[in-house]
Amino acid sequence: MLLAYSGFMSLPRVRTMPARQVLIFPLLVTAVLVATLPPFVHAAPIRIAYSSISGAMLPLWVAKDKKLFDKHGVDVELTYIRGVAIEALLAGEVHFVRASPPAVVRSTLRGADLAIIANTIKVAVFSLMTKPEIRRIEDLKGRKIGVSNLGDSPDLVLSLLLERWGFQRNKDLTVLAIRGGMPELLISVVKGFVDGGMISAPSNLRGIKMGLRELVDAADYGIPYINSPLSTRRSFIKSNRDTVLRVLRAYYEAVQETRNDKDSAIKVLAKYVRIDDPEILAEVYRIYGQKQLQKTIAVDLESVKGLLKGLAGANPISFVDASLVQDLEREGFPQTRTR
Known part of the structure; x- marks a missing residue:
């Protein structure tokens, strides 16, 4: 049942805001929102x-x-x-x-x-990992040493070591590039495809557990690199x-x-x-x-x-x-x- 009402409803009194405040208020709100957002993120990853x-x-x-x-x-x-x-x-x-x-x-x-x-x-932080029968640096003569890629860091660090030892590449020993990364190089040494390899951690540590010898830790030489x-x-x-x-x-x-x-x-x-x-x-x-x-x-x-x-x-x-x-x-x- 609808009831008719002929009088005016009593509305709550609304306090109006001065024009200047009307302009400033949105700016303050925006500033607060920006302050709570994460720092600038580059548009694309x-x-x-x-x-x-x-x-x-x-x-x-x-x-x-x-x-x-x-x-x-x-x-x-x-x-x-x-x-x-x-x-x-x-x-x-x-x-x-x-x-x-x-x-x-x-x-x-x-x-x-x-x-x-x-x-x-x-x-330089690489280890020269070898078969266990290689016990001294002199035992490297006539051997094959593997690196991940010719010209990359393991190869360059090996060259710096050879210079210190007075060895000549491809005369005192042979350097071969083994396709793949450190895990593949490690397997090449374990299986005897090469006699040693310039290997970084963690692959060198896995090699020790597989019976290889860490003949040289290049970091011990303190070579600036x-x-x-x-x-x-x-x-x-x-x-x-x-x-x-x-x-x-x-x-x-x-x-x-x-x-x-x-x-x-x-x-x-x-x-x-x-x-x-x-x-x-x-x-x-x-x-x-x-x-x-x-x-x-x-x-x-x-x-x-x-x-x-x-x-x-x-x-x-x-x-x-x-x-x-x-x-x-x-x-x-x-x-x-x-x-």
Whole structure:
């Protein structure tokens, strides 16, 4: 049943807002909303390629899995590209690479606009793994030594060792390229296709458990060598400098997280190297997460000189852009001072 009502309804009194306040209020709301949003994120994902399954990649993996890139406002995709990471960078398929240092140098010398912008290990970190009957360096004479690719880091580091020992390549011993990565090289040594191989962790540690001998740990020689550079194109730095700095802030923080949170770092390591042996994981972490890991991401020019040995007239500075780490230093980021 409907009831008729002939009077006026008593409405609540509404207080109107002055025109100036009407204009300012939406701006204040917008400011509050912006302040609560995540930091700026690059419109498209930033792709970073790494070229080997090695403990040297640990800070990169930590940055991704602990969401440090997200924290600093970049959406990063990691991708494993073996052998052609530099080519992917030059083709624009990825934006950064953790790739073989010699490949960066070769491409730069051919005219590519590449720059090394950070580094995390400044000595050569490879082991010469041999069959157990090879007990001394002198026993290498007449033998076959395998490397993953001729001209890449394991091969170059082997050349530096041969020079120290007074050996001549292809006279005192033979160096062979074994198709594939470190796991394939390890199997080649175990099965006797070669007598030894320049192998990095964790594959070298697996080799010890399979009966091989670690004849030489190159790191014990303290050979200056830019073992773990992060590189990009100079044109990308020029047009996306803020994004590059965000990536470096996350990368630096990942180095600190790796050093300071062993348990978490080992979990990340196990995920990417696909090994669940606690002894191997602990040793890989000791090498790459503590002993050889820099406290900074600065590029040491002496380590670049080690990479350039044999290239007469090559200037280490021409391969490096140190200005980005210097920007972080000016921001007050701790322990980023260049040397």
